[in-house]
Structure formats: C-alpha cells, structure tokens
Amino acid sequence: MSAxxxxxxxxxxxxxxxxxxxxxxxRARAAGIAALAVLEKADSVxxxxxxxxxxxxxxxxxxxxxxxxxxxxxxxxxxYAPQPEIAAYLRETAEGAGLMPLxxxxxxxxxxxxxxxxALWRAxxxxxxxxxxxxxxxxxxxxxxxYPAIPGRTDFxxxxxxxxxxxxxxxxxxxRVGVIGSGASAVQIVPAIAGTxxxxxxxxxxxxxxxxxxxxxxxxxxxxxxRALPPARRLERTRLFWLNEARALAGFTRVSRLTGLAERxxxxxxxxxxxxxxxxxxLRPSYRLGCKRVLISDDFYPALQRPNVAVETGAIRxxxxxxxxxxxxxxxxxxxxxxxxxxxxxxxxxxxxxxxxGGTTLAAAWAGGMGAYQGISVAGFPxxxxxxxxxxxxxHNSVLLMLEAQIEHVLGCLAALQRAGxxxxxxxxxxxxxxxxxxxxxxxxxxxQRGGCTSWYLDAEGRNPVLWPGSVLAYRRSTRRVRLRxxxxx
Numbered sequence: 491m492s493a494x495x496x497x498x499x500x501x502x503x504x505x506x507x508x509x510x511x512x513x514x515x516x517r518a519r520a521a522g523i524a525a526l527a528v529l530e531k532a533d534s535v536x537x538x539x540x541x542x543x544x545x546x547x548x549x550x551x552x553x554x555x556x557x558x559x560x561x562x563x564x565x566x567x568x569x570y571a572p573q574p575e576i577a578a579y580l581r582e583t584a585e586g587a588g589l590m591p592l593x594x595x596x597x598x599x600x601x602x603x604x605x606x607x608x609a610l611w612r613a614x615x616x617x618x619x620x621x622x623x624x625x626x627x628x629x630x631x632x633x634x635x636x637y638p639a640i641p642g643r644t645d646f647x648x649x650x651x652x653x654x655x656x657x658x659x660x661x662x663x664x665x666r667v668g669v670i671g672s673g674a675s676a677v678q679i680v681p682a683i684a685g686t687x688x689x690x691x692x693x694x695x696x697x698x699x700x701x702x703x704x705x706x707x708x709x710x711x712x713x714x715x716x717r718a719l720p721p722a723r724r725l726e727r728t729r730l731f732w733l734n735e736a737r738a739l740a741g742f743t744r745v746s747r748l749t750g751l752a753e754r755x756x757x758x759x760x761x762x763x764x765x766x767x768x769x770x771x772x773l774r775p776s777y778r779l780g781c782k783r784v785l786i787s788d789d790f791y792p793a794l795q796r797p798n799v800a801v802e803t804g805a806i807r808x809x810x811x812x813x814x815x816x817x818x819x820x821x822x823x824x825x826x827x828x829x830x831x832x833x834x835x836x837x838x839x840x841x842x843x844x845x846x847x848g849g850t851t852l853a854a855a856w857a858g859g860m861g862a863y864q865g866i867s868v869a870g871f872p873x874x875x876x877x878x879x880x881x882x883x884x885x886h887n888s889v890l891l892m893l894e895a896q897i898e899h900v901l902g903c904l905a906a907l908q909r910a911g912x913x914x915x916x917x918x919x920x921x922x923x924x925x926x927x928x929x930x931x932x933x934x935x936x937x938x939q940r941g942g943c944t945s946w947y948l949d950a951e952g953r954n955p956v957l958w959p960g961s962v963l964a965y966r967r968s969t970r971r972v973r974l975r976x977x978x979x980x
C-alpha cells in the first residue's frame with residue numbers, strides 16, 4: 491500500500507512519533523498546517539520511551555519538567571517518572587490531540603531528494619513514495635544501540651541482548667548475569683535485577699560521578715492539587731526549571747571552583763554509601779565532574795554491596811561461549827550477558843539518503859562532522875529541519891525545553907515562507923559556519939573537552955556534536971526570532 495495518495499503533496503512531513511515528532515505535529519496543527527503526516531517505523535508511538543523497557547528504566551529529569559508545556563500532566567506518580575508512565579503519557583497525548591489518524595505506522599523513512607524545480611521533497615518510505623513541501627525530522631540520536639568492539643561477542647552461548655532491546659522472556663532468577671557498562675542505563679538496571687540474579691558481575695570500564703536521586707512518590711494530595719489548581723503545577727515546573735538552569739548559569743559547563751565543590755559533594759555521597767575502601771576506590775572517577783554525564787541514583791551503590799554482586803574494572807579481553815575474559819586472564823562464567831553500552835549517535839539521519847541542492851547528500855555535508863545552524867537547519871537542504879539535532883542536547887536541564895524552542899523556530903521559518911510568497915527557505919552557508927564557529931569555541935573550553943575523559947559526546951576527531959554549551963535561556967533567545975538575513979528565500 492502506498493504511504494500517501496498518488497497526487498498528495500503534504501505541507502509538512504514529520505519523521506518519527508516520539509517526543510519530537512508528536513510535539514511538532516501538535517504545534518503544526520495549532521498553527522494551521524492541515525496537510526500533515528507523521529511517519530513511524532514501529533506500530534506505536536513513544537520513540538525512545540517505547541523501546542527502552544529494561545528493568546528500572548526511568549527519567550533522570552523531574553517529571554513535571556520532562557513533559558510538554560502545551561500538554562501538561564498533573565498526576566505524575568513519582569518525582570522521576572518511570573518508563574511505563576512516560577510511554578503512557580505519550581500515547582495519551584497523541585490520542586488526546588487527535589494525532590493518531592495522521593500517523594502512518596509501520597512506515598520507515600528511507601530518504602528524500604530535493605526537487606528544486608518543484609520546490610518540494612520527494613521522500614521514499616518502506617510503503618512507497620511521498621511528496622512534501624517541508625520535512626521535520628524527529629528521529630533523534632538515541633535509537634541505534636551501540637555494541638562494544640570486543641572479540642568473540644557473537645560466540646557467547648548464553649542469552650545476550652542490549653539494554654535497548656531487553657529480552658523480557660529471559661528469566662534472570664538464579665542466573666549468572668554480566669552487565670557491560672556503567673553509564674545511565676547500567677545504573678538503573680543493576681539495582682533492578684541484583685536481587686533476582688543468582689550472581690551479577692558489573693564490567694566497569696570507567697566509573698561515573700553519581701549524586702543522590704531522592705526519588706519519591708508524589709502524594710495523592712499534591713496530585714489532586716495540581717489537577718484542581720493548574721497554576722500550582724506551573725509554579726512547580728518553574729521552580730524545577732530554575733533549579734536545573736542555575737547549574738549552567740553558574741558555570742558548570744566549564745571546569746571551575748564550582749566543579750570542585752560539586753566533586754566534594756559527590757565524593758561525600760560515595761564515602762557515606764560505600765564503607766568498603768577497595769570498592770570505593772573502584773567507583774571513584776579520576777576525571778572532572780561533568781566531563782561525562784552525571785548520574786543520579788540512590789540504589790546503585792547499595793546494589794553493588796550485595797554479596798551476590800561483583801565489580802570488575804579490568805579491561806575485557808574477549809567474550810567466549812562461556813562468559814567474559816578480563817585482562818588478567820580470568821574467565822567469568824555467565825548465563826546472560828547484558829550490553830548497557832549506549833547508542834551510536836552518528837547512526838541517525840546520515841544513514842538515510844537525504845539529497846539536497848546540487849545532489850549533495852547529508853552524509854557528504856557532514857563528512858567533516860555533524861553540524862547545523864541552531865541545530866535545526868543545514869545549508870543546502872531547503873525546507874528541511876532537524877529536531878533535537880546536533881549540539882542541542884543538554885547535561886543540566888530538560889531537553890524538551892530545547893525541543894519546544896526548535897519547533898517554534900521551524901514554524902517561524904514556514905510562516906516566513908508564506909508571508910514572503912516564497913517556496914523554499916535555506917540557511918545561508920556563512921550563517922551556519924558562523925554559528926558553528928561560535929559554539930565550537932565555547933565547547934573547546936568546556937568541561938566535556940577539558941575534563942580529562944572520553945565520552946559518547948565526542949566524535950572520532952574529539953569534537954562534540956551533541957551538547958549545547960550554554961543555558962536553555964541562551965538557546966531560547968537565539969532561536970526565538972527567525973533572522974531572515976541568515977536565510978535565503980526563493
């Protein structure tokens with residue numbers, strides 16, 4: 491079956507039905523864009539929060555801040571929402587906004603070619619061709635699992651899977667379980683399964699800085715208050731915003747005296763939580779706080795002190811049919827192996843064949859590194875917009891605040907087209923280059939570059955194409971207005 495009617499030309503094609511795609515579709519409809527469709531390769535909405543169902547999965551941003559301002563939820567049950575509740579929120583939001591008829595499920599976006607003469611995109615999908623005057627790509631970066639390059643990975647005779655593709659049919663009770671990785675997903679998984687596994691071995695390459703989470707159930711009276719009195723909920727959201735935003739405004743994106751203060755507090759948390767000096771030494775980072783993602787947890791350190799849990803810090807030499815061999819030559823026998831090793835952030839849109847002006851592909855445009863004006867527009871690709879694109883992720887606040895700013899910028903670009911009677915809008919190469927020069931200069935002095943670590947934030951050349959180097963306020967000011975001098979309209 492064709493993805494669209496043969497003579498249909500959409501005003502806007504949205505790719506992905508996670509937070510980005512759903513929010514874009516909601517705001518586009520509110521702006522009067524009627525000819526609209528959303529492509530979703532899966533059979534339901536949710537994106538990252540649909541796919542990542544591992545035990546213990548939850549958000550590390552407070553619930554009332556990790557929701558759309560124009561689709562509020564008053565009755566979050568915990569300070570930090572668990573995965574099932576966020577997935578349900580996205581389903582309910584899509585249904586409540588009447589988006590479901592617009593979403594073409596089971597339809598993968600394969601690529602698109604810009605037709606200069608017709609001033610539209612000719613898209614290819616797994617269910618046939620489509621035409622659209624503009625495309626908003628909400629595919630994100632965290633959807634293609636990354637596996638470690640360890641010899642023998644395919645030889646393991648037991649059950650193995652990535653945290654993003656958790657095998658819920660695999661019973662861990664009494665099993666010898668290995669978890670490779672010590673980042674955000676491992677910190678949630680280990681406490682959730684340590685009490686079930688017969689023995690659990692955490693293979694840690696680099697310890698993470700961990701601060702208290704202080705997650706709590708939201709009392710029924712408070713949920714009732716937020717339902718009955720929306721200003722109270724908005725006040726709580728504002729409080730959370732400034733609490734998180736203060737970290738960037740105070741300079742936590744750079745190594746400073748504040749970095750040292752935060753490190754002392756995190757080390758005190760480790761000291762109080764882990765009495766054993768040998769284990770504590772394994773868990774103490776040697777790089778500056780903030781260089782890698784700072785994690786929040788109340789139960790990770792206690793889980794590591796269970797008698798059936800071991801932490802191995804030696805490099806992994808190989809995976810064998812029976813288990814994992816570390817650098818000291820010891821083989822650790824395992825029944826189940828979990829790869830909590832994150833995502834390949836370079837494996838998003840460049841894998842789709844997106845061809846702009848002059849036959850240039852997005853992959854070719856990004857051969858020297860990913861980059862986009864405001865993280866949204868790429869020179870040579872008219873009427874094509876990225877949502878949560880390069881350098882728009884955050885280490886200190888809710889990324890949904892960035893997303894909402896981007897959506898309004900995209901709608902501003904489309905409105906500018908209409909006002910000018912033009913058919914194509916593309917960022918000028920000089921404007922994009924100037925923007926990237928400015929943020930790369932900021933990033934060069936950041937804790938992510940100078941904190942003494944390597945992380946998934948950095949590409950093979952040591953550049954950071956992921957994070958925004960400033961505050962949310964600075965980004966919102968930067969994107970609030972469409973500066974037509976930075977764009978070319980035809």
